[in-house]
Amino acid sequence: MSDADLRTYGFPPGYFIIKNVATGRLLDVESDLIEDGTPLILWPETETSLVEDMRKPESNNQVFFIDTSGALCSRSSGHAIDVESDRPVLRHRRPVSHPFPNAYSHPPPRFSYDPATQLITVAFVFDPSYPSSGDREAALSIWRDKTYLLTSIPLRKPRTLIDDASELLTSALSVPFSLFGHTAPTSPRPDQVFDSGDIDLREDEILEQERSEEGEVDDSPEKWRQVRVIGIAKEDGQIAGEEAKKRRQWIVVPLRAHKTRTAASVEIAR
Incomplete structure (x- = not known):
């Protein structure tokens, strides 16, 4: 059976971890919760072994897999990953409700990984903003013309x-x-620009194309970082700075079922 038949969409079969290139942190289900809507964040690696039977079970919230329907899922809960207001979250399977689709009931998005570019793209079957039926035709070309990417968000340390x-x-x-x-x-700081008047944007709400060099600084001592799914036009992706490109890149590492014995270890055992 070929990889295409397995329908893992660029991810390895079996279990794997997902590391962000810019931060070195792993994709993580916050606090190992299982409730519907629990957000995914970035967190330092909690288990260094890549051998399944040598890993701590409490680190399974940093392990993912592609299920038989092609959905990206969390190992700790088994739930699929959905996108809610541009945030990746856990999602229980839900019954069909009308008018379909809607924000409550819809097919899960498809996450795909390209090892060459290290990008994780997200494909939606329907407009992820789930507009009313009267607005769907007008919004059709807008969301279909975008590429949706998983990215980390930089976090500044508080000013003193x-x-x-x-x-x-x-x-x-x-x-x-x-x-x-x-x-x-x-050059005004991001907090000066967005707190000087009626505009009050958090760091994670700044549009990617509006993020200045100052806004790319990631120096907070906090362990966590936020992740987002951003929709960008082709021209926006081409003009992204080096830091922005790294934040959108991921290293997917498969877990091994058993510890691999090398020829050297066999010789020593003899």
Whole structure:
């Protein structure tokens, strides 16, 4: 039987872990919960062994597989992965409800992995925003023309009083230069841009194409990072910076059923 017949959509058969290139963290079901709608996050690796019978069962929330229907699933709960408001979440199977499809009842999206590009794409059968029937035709071309990618979101460390004082001192020192027409150019921080008026966006809500070099800084001491499914046009994907590209790249590592004995280990055993 060929790989195409297995319908694993680029993922290896059996169980595997999914590591983000930019952060080095693994895709993880938050707190190993099993409730419907539990979000997926990034978390440091909790088990280093790749041999199934040597791994701690409590690390199964960092293990995934493709089931017989082609859905990406969590090993710890067995539930499929869905996308809810651009967030990957656990999803129980649900009965059909009308009008179908809707945000409650719909086919799960298909996650596919390309080892060459290291991208995980998400294909939806229907518009993931699930517009009303009157708006579906108008929105049809918009969502179909996008490529949906799984990506990590950078997280900044909280600003301190020292940071604010240092910035105030820098601004004060630049005032004399402005008297002679030599004002030093400054670049606003993301929190200045989005908190200066009525706009109040969190770091994870900044559009990918609007994220500045400053916005790519990922220096928070927190262990977790958020993941999102973003819809991008072809031109947006081509102009993405290096950091953005790394955040969209993943390394999928299969687990082994048994510990592999090498020729060297056999010779030592003799």
